[in-house]
Amino acid sequence: MFCYQCEETAKNEGCTIKGVCGKTAETANLQDLLVYVLKGISFYGEKLRELGSDTSEEIDVFITKGLFATVTNTNFDSDDFVELIDEAQEIREEVADKFNRLYKEQNGSEYQGSLPPQATWKGSRDEYDDKAFEVGILTTENEDVRSLRELLTYGIKGIAAYNDHAYVLDKKDKEIFNFMQKGLAATLDDSLSADELTGLVLECGEYGVKTMALLDEANTSAYGHPEPTEVNIGVGDRPGILVSGHDLKDFEELLEQTKDTGIDIYTHGEMLPANSYPEFKKYDHLKGNYGGSWWKQKEEFEKFNGPILMTTNCLVPPKDSYKDKVFTTGVVGFDGMTHIADRPEGGSKDFSPVIEAAKNAAAPEELETGIVHGGFAHNTVLSIADKVIEAIQNGDISRFVVMGGCDGRLKNRDYFTDVAKELPENAVILTAGCAKYRYNKLDLGDIGGIPRVLDAGQCNDSYSLVVIAQKLAEAVGVDDINDLPISYDIAWYEQKAVIVLLALLSLGVKGIRLGPRLPAFVSENVLNVLVDKFDIKPTGDAQEDVEAIMAGN
Structure with a gap:
């Protein structure tokens, strides 16, 4: 291979x-x-x-x-x-x-x-x-x-x-x-x-x-536009089903099929943003989010106790101790796991095997308590655009830093946590994707009621970050989004992050920092073209990068 x-x-x-x-x-x-x-x-x-x-x-x-x-x-x-x-x-x-x-x-x-x-x-x-x-x-x-x-x-x-x-x-x-x-x-x-x-x-x-x-x-x-939401990260005392991945249709159908069953539903990984959609908030048994990023599955899935539903990518080969509790659906597959078949035309998927597995499960083991903030997609941020622009003009917000993309298990990803900690108190992080798990549980405070981490949602919601930048450019009267006080410090892992990067480049965004390592599939000559045309640069030392970011470099 x-x-x-x-x-x-x-x-x-x-x-x-x-x-x-x-x-x-x-x-x-x-x-x-x-x-x-x-x-x-x-x-x-x-x-x-x-x-x-x-x-x-x-x-x-x-x-x-x-x-x-x-x-x-x-x-x-x-x-x-x-x-x-x-x-x-x-x-x-x-x-x-x-x-x-x-x-x-x-x-x-x-x-x-x-x-x-x-x-x-x-x-x-x-x-x-x-x-x-x-x-x-x-x-x-x-x-x-x-x-x-x-x-x-x-x-x-x-x-x-x-x-x-x-x-x-x-x-x-x-x-x-x-x-x-x-x-x-x-x-x-x-x-x-x-x-x-x-x-x-x-x-x-x-x-x-x-x-x-x-x-x-x-x-x-x-499902409606995401709303600012405080998402519970603790647990209840009832059995639960943990849903990971990105497919909101699967999530909706599972919520509907588990109403009044005594089973709680928890999100995991990239499903965290589901908690901010109005249509999902109607379900009282949507308990909150359990755990963190995809790469922590082997620890967190074992402690969840109940079944886990993988709706899309970000599956880690499971340990034998919990493998029989993981269900796949859609394009996800793993030898020996129970697969939930596609929905018939005009119908819903049948999640009864997952539900039955949950009925006799113990409640999840508590990993942490508290809340994380979500729901700051383009509709929400643009609804408070006047407040944001005023904060920029007053100097209360000096720079936005887009830190979207993917998370991963390697130690060098601590860089993104360090950047979040090093950024001054008048900098706001715009994020989407599982990269958020490197800093969304830090106590970074707010600026005049605006959280310093604005989470737009899943990795595809990087589109929201683009819309926000474009609308802010219109509002402050600049023709080029590169003239805004916005810097891009992107974490990548897989192919969805590749298309997010290419989308930004197609819009003319320049000066993107990309890491924690540059893609192995980009040759030196191709990299030189990207550097010359778009000023792409690798992530480096967190403190030095923050100094450069805040200076607009």
């Missing part, structure tokens, strides 16, 4: 024996093979659009879910990927047949153009492992081309994750689906120059903005 798509990749070079995330070489290679065939489908999808036709919605959704399944910490089950590769080959042949028929109708002859192997390879299960070994990342020999292709692919994987969440809530945009195929197909085109690939990477960022906006619309139209 060779995988370097996440920040924790071995030696910041690549995992070659087993993933730091826990996935086996077999699973990693099958994921590569799935992406290989998805690129073949996308090649034909692009050819269809050249003829004035298109792929079906079912195929668009399959590509989206297939890519999402390969995001770090999402699916560890090789059997799932075998099934996906089987289906992907069938779909590719269907799209190829449609293209060939249409081409012959329009041109009077068979298509004679060259076809990449991704569009033609056919194999059975007993050939998958050998083929997967041949089609990995390193087959692109030129390091810079490989870097740009992988940067584009990982950005598209991030789009796939957010697009899937939006689609579940009945929000869809054909242009987003089509760009995903355009980008995947472009990675097969050896004629594209580095400049053309760079342009596609930035276009990917533009579609990242569109996708996050679509998901924001999906979440808020279904």
